[in-house]
Amino acid sequence: MVELNDNTREEYIHQIVKAAIEADIDTFRTMFLELHPKDQTDVFLHLEESERKRVYESLSPDEFAEVFEGLEVEEQKEIALELNDQYAADVFNNMYADDVANFLAELKQDNVTDILKAMDKEDAADVRELLAYDEETAGSIMTKEFIAIRAEDTVSDVIELLRREGPDAETIYYLYVVDANDRLAGVTSIRDLITSVSTAKIEDIMSTRVVSVNEKTDQEEVAQLIQKYDFLAAPVVSDENVLLGIVTVDDVLDVLEEEATEDLGEITASRGSTDVSLTSFQAAKKRAPWIIMLMFFGLITAEVIGTFEETLETVVLLAAFIPMIMGSAGNTGTQSLAVSVRALATGTIEKRGLSKTILREFATGLMIGVMSGAVIALLLAVFYQDLLLGGVVGISIILSLGVASVIGTTIPLIINKLHLDPAIASGPFITTLNDLISLMIYFSVATSLIQYL
Template identity: 55%
Template sequence: MVKLDQQTSEEYTRLIIQAIDAHNQEKFRELFLELHPTDQIDIFNNFHESQRTLVYEYLTPEEFAEIFQGMELNQQKDIVKELDQEYIAETLTNMYADDLASFLGELEDQEAQDIIDHLDTEDMQEIQELMTYKPDTAGAIMTTEYVSLFTTDTVDKVMEYLREHEPDAETIYYLYVVNELNQLVGVLSLRDLIFSKLNQRIEDIMGTRVVSVNVETDQEEVARIIRKYDFIAIPVVKEDGRLVGIVTVDDVMDVIEEEIAEDFGEITATKGSVDANITSLQAAKLRAPWILMLMFLGLITAGIIGQFEATIEKAVVLAGFMPMIMGSAGNTGTQALAVMVRSIAIGEVNRAGLRQLIQREFGTGVILGAICGVTLLVIIPIVYGNLIVAFIVAFSLFCTLSVATIVGAIIPLFIERFNIDPAVASGPFITTFNDIIGLMIYFTIATSLLQYIQ
């Protein structure tokens, strides 16, 4: 199997397109099928409709399934419209069960049912069962293609089975051992199997301390467990211990990407609108609630400034430092928010470490405030010739940054207590909230020292 770099990809694409345009099926198959499926998808994306029609003719449904299951959902929906029902059914039948269930789950009910009706009974039952699990759980992302053994099997019997049947499993690096009730009782790596004596029983060489997850386990927790133990796959069981599937590391990578995109959308107040495929109107609808909420919070900021109008009138120079106070508070709070959300997401936050993490963020704010404050105490007297103004701004910034880090660290923890994604404490929300706090601190200090400003 060939893996392409940028230069060879362009050359391969040119040769493959030439083969298609010349209707040279043999040459096309020779060039195309030796590529990795990921490179096949990249080249396939360069074909126009008439060329894709020839691809469907030149490739068997089984071969095309490797390409189809690696495509993005929107592209899969478009491609399905170009295929006849028989080709679609055979293609989908050759996909891994979890990939097929994910695809069908994103279709309209009638569209999904039309496809399911063309699948054979065994496949249909398996797919429909996968689709019954709650979204974002281990059951929803697991695959049912795995290798299971019985404790009474011998090594030679298992080796013979693997050679003869070539099981259609996503991974056979791990072999899962079950009892007569199909309950998970052990696990065996392919390496241990190969290096064991042929007459040994599986129960004598298997590991019995099996790490597994329940079908209802949240997909983020599944990802954390696989990351923690460096697994390639993890078994999924029901409440009674029956083995029903496995979650593989490639599925976990998709979960991580999905969760990162979701958290990024939450933190930037663009949830749901980061997809480049949606229209401007759709993006505006998704962002509008956040923008409106932040706009109303901005009115609070304006109200605070209005309350201290007399202070600003007596010392107009103070108004020039407002953007700096607000910007510094917002930036510092967002940094603390990012640290805390990450710690929560990867499971680093626990009761023992929580207090230490908050103390660290507060200490960071104090140090940053001190550095900025000292800097301003030097610069402002030189530029504005007023030591009292320098003290007001420097001390205000010191207090603001100290408080802003605490706000940025505590709000996501408070939100998580209510079982809400802590990322909803978005950057713009924290920024606006810290703007209000920063202005309150700034003008309170300035008002108390106003009589000393010349």
């Protein structure tokens, strides 16, 4: 297998493209099929439509299936239109059921029906089963290409089974043992098979302590479980403990990326618009509701300033420090938000305890506030020769940052208790809320000390 690096990639791609253009099928197949499947996908994406047609003529549906699986869904939609119906159906028949289901989930129902009718009945049935599950559940991301064995099988029986069916399975590192009713009974591994005598029965080498997930389990929980136990795969079972499929580590990596992207979108109030392939109009339509809602919070902030108009008129210089106090509180709250959402995602908040987490962030905010307040108070004393003004601003920063840390920590926890995604406590929302509260703290401190200013 050829491995491409930065120095060889361009030249190798040029040679493959040249072979495709010149319809030199033998050279193209030799060079293309020597590549790792991921490099095959990269090379394929460098080809023009006319050159891609040469690929379809040169590769069997089985060979092209690996290339197609490596494409993003949007790219798959585009490429699928270039394939004739029979070739496409054969490609889908040679793909893993979960990858086909992932692709079909993005198509219109009429197109899905046509593709499923063209596929082999058994393969289509597996895909239909996966499509029937709710999105983002273990059932929707599991694969049906796994090998199940019986407790009464011998090691030699299983090894022979692996020779026959192993090439079509997504992974054979773990072998799941089922009873006569297909209920999950145990697990063994390739290592166990290799190190056991050929006449040994599976029931003598298998482990009955199997960690599994229910078909309805959220995909993020499945990812956390596989990460916790360092699994390469996890079995998916029904409520009756019937083995339905497996979730593999490559699917988990996709889930973690998807969840991280989703959380990033929530925290920045840009959910659904982080994909750079979206048009400006599509991105604006998704982001606008949050921005408009936060504008109304801004009106409340303006009302707070108006309430303390008399204080501002008495000491106009107070207005100069409003952006700094609001910005510091907003930034501190966003930091605590990130800590809280991360702790919820990894489960560390349960280990540490809710009260300890909040107290820790409150103490952190106060310490940052003391350091920041001391610096600004000193600067104001030096540049404005007004120690009391420096004290007002410094005290306000200390209190604002302490409160902002608590708000940034607790709001995601409250939302999580309501069984909602804690990431919807977005950065802009936390920032706006902390702007409002920090202003109230600032003017309250200033008003109480105004007679000395």
